Amino acid sequence: MSTALITGGSAGLGLEFARQLAADRHDLVLVARNEERLKQVAEELRAAHGVAVEVxxxxxxxxxxxxxxxxxxxxxGGRPGEEDLRPVGLLVNNAGFATSASFATGRVTTERRGIDVMVKAVVELTHAAVGQMLERDRGAILNVGSVAALTAGGTYAAAKAYVRTFTESLAVELKGTGVTATLLSPGFTHTEFHARAGIPESAIVPGWGWLDAGYVVRTALADARRGVVLSTPSVRYKVAVAVLRSAPRWAVRAVGKYR
Structure with a gap:
């Protein structure tokens, strides 16, 4: 995996992925909306690790x-017009966001945008990446999901549930090809994610419930390298996933949203 493309690569888990992959001497392609911030991150990584970073x-x-x-x-790679571009060996589909509004009272445009970013874009980008990876007989897809996929947490949880099933299905299809698919299902992790949605961390769970972004990303990358399909960092969230999967759905709904 000599070159990695990371969506949402200028902040949160995406930025942590970029830093850890650059430290491991991977060249990067960083995707995000804010061009100025992308350029700042690219300069930081080039200076610190001497890797090539496309914005x-x-x-x-x-x-x-x-x-x-x-x-x-x-x-x-090697085709006309591609001489200066290296093929992507690792795609990290990380871009996403949550909102603090309920579905009934919030803006449907925001809900639609969430589906576009966290479902439609994931499918389209994965399809593009898998095609060239299969041609080269190597590569990895790492989709960032959430433990929320197993809850009744609105459109966000529904989108992550799609990504979970999609990734597992893809892993089955790719078995034995040299290309792998891994789903990262983090629990609550210290990043900018909730602040951007206007959701204070202190209002969600106590401090012991939060994970360090560095640990989450290290775990995910190690699992992706080994071809693990479902990556859930920390024992506490492995237990949470087991409980959510075995609990009757009425009990899951009674718990409410997970964001």
């Missing part, structure tokens, strides 16, 4: 932007 500003709720990123992922 690809894109809003993954917009079809044209998704298509631009998909074209970069489809690069096999």
């Amino acid at each position: 690809l500003p894109a809003d993954l709720s917009l079809p044209d932007d998704v298509e631009r990123v998909a074209r970069r992922l489809a690069v096999v």
